[in-house]
Amino acid sequence: MPGPAGGEATIRVLRYDPDAGGAPRWQTYRVPYEPMDRVLDALHAIKWRADGTLAFRRSCGHGICGSDAMVINGQNALACKVLIKDLSQPITVEPIRGLPVHKDLVVDMEPFFDAYRKVLPFLVNDDPAPDRERLQSPADRARYDDTTKCILCAACTTSCPVFWGDGQYAGPAAIVNAHRFVFDSRDRASNERLAVLSDKVGAFRCRTVFNCTRACPRDIHVTRAIQEVKSEILKRRV
Amino acid sequence: MSLATRERTQTPAPAGGLELWTWFFMRISGIVLVFLVLGHFTIVHLLGEGVDRVNFAFVAGRWSSPLWQTWDWTMLTLGLIHGANGLRVVIDDYVRRDGLRAALKSALYVASLIFLLLGTLIIVAFDPAKGS
Numbered sequence: 175m176p177g178p179a180g181g182e183a184t185i186r187v188l189r190y191d192p193d194a195g196g197a198p199r200w201q202t203y204r205v206p207y208e209p210m211d212r213v214l215d216a217l218h219a220i221k222w223r224a225d226g227t228l229a230f231r232r233s234c235g236h237g238i239c240g241s242d243a244m245v246i247n248g249q250n251a252l253a254c255k256v257l258i259k260d261l262s263q264p265i266t267v268e269p270i271r272g273l274p275v276h277k278d279l280v281v282d283m284e285p286f287f288d289a290y291r292k293v294l295p296f297l298v299n300d301d302p303a304p305d306r307e308r309l310q311s312p313a314d315r316a317r318y319d320d321t322t323k324c325i326l327c328a329a330c331t332t333s334c335p336v337f338w339g340d341g342q343y344a345g346p347a348a349i350v351n352a353h354r355f356v357f358d359s360r361d362r363a364s365n366e367r368l369a370v371l372s373d374k375v376g377a378f379r380c381r382t383v384f385n386c387t388r389a390c391p392r393d394i395h396v397t398r399a400i401q402e403v404k405s406e407i408l409k410r411r412v
Numbered sequence: 413m414s415l416a417t418r419e420r421t422q423t424p425a426p427a428g429g430l431e432l433w434t435w436f437f438m439r440i441s442g443i444v445l446v447f448l449v450l451g452h453f454t455i456v457h458l459l460g461e462g463v464d465r466v467n468f469a470f471v472a473g474r475w476s477s478p479l480w481q482t483w484d485w486t487m488l489t490l491g492l493i494h495g496a497n498g499l500r501v502v503i504d505d506y507v508r509r510d511g512l513r514a515a516l517k518s519a520l521y522v523a524s525l526i527f528l529l530l531g532t533l534i535i536v537a538f539d540p541a542k543g544s
Contacts, residue, residue, distance in 0.1 A: 335505075336505050339506045340505055340506075340508070372429060372432050373429075373431070374429075374430075374431055376431070378431035378432060378434075379431075379505075381501075381505075404435065407432055408436060
């Protein structure tokens, strides 16, 4: 039963079916909701009880896996972290922008992961392995703490107007994940990562629009991380 | 086994190319332009009788001094290159067709160069006698 702030939500979903052809179209659903229901719960209600053809991604459903980033009322967000009661209605739900749409809310994430792979998003250290762990001071660990929080949901990259317009820009998420290793005292490949990011489609493409920082469901200071990468490239050249 | 004894061979330095240096130029020229432009406005438009006293003789007087020639030429050069680079970046961001992008950028570079040469010529070769 809907609680005090619950009721019936009107949800408009931007549908696209490649088999049917034609342009994407808006479809409106009415869904009963309870005060603590999230947009993901509404999408489940639609898919399970009203319209099984609706396609969207979700995995953990609790803000950790990063599968259900979508544009909700014009803002990039995780459907599993946004409460219906906090949104103005009708609620609009669209696929994240700048990536090819497979069907409904499911986009092709390959261009996003291609850029991610290019920055070598893993620890590189060919030094002989020590007897125990590779030690790191708390201060050294804190240097990149913020960028360890990324869950690769693509909310930042697909909120970036340069990524929309250009289609080649590495995007905020790839730079955030480079930052995580560039500033790791144990890593030995930071120059290789920074070389990738000083390319024309790298960090200097950032125009500090701050959409990425606003979109990040993990509250990473994305724009700051990108500026720190730019500064680091400059410092190593002068 | 001892702790780390061997550094992984790193590439000497990240390949910071044109994008790094144009980005750095925008920061530096932006800061310099704030002082040059505000100084220009204060001196020419606000102090004394303000903009009303600006006429041919006033400009001729200023440009007889190497200080004001240098000031104005620096302002012209930094402003032009700063603005042209800003437009280059906008073209790179939003023009997706290669041919159109190359054409627009070529036009931008040619126009900027012409304005830069014209401005330099006027400041350097200015002769008050020819204006009277």
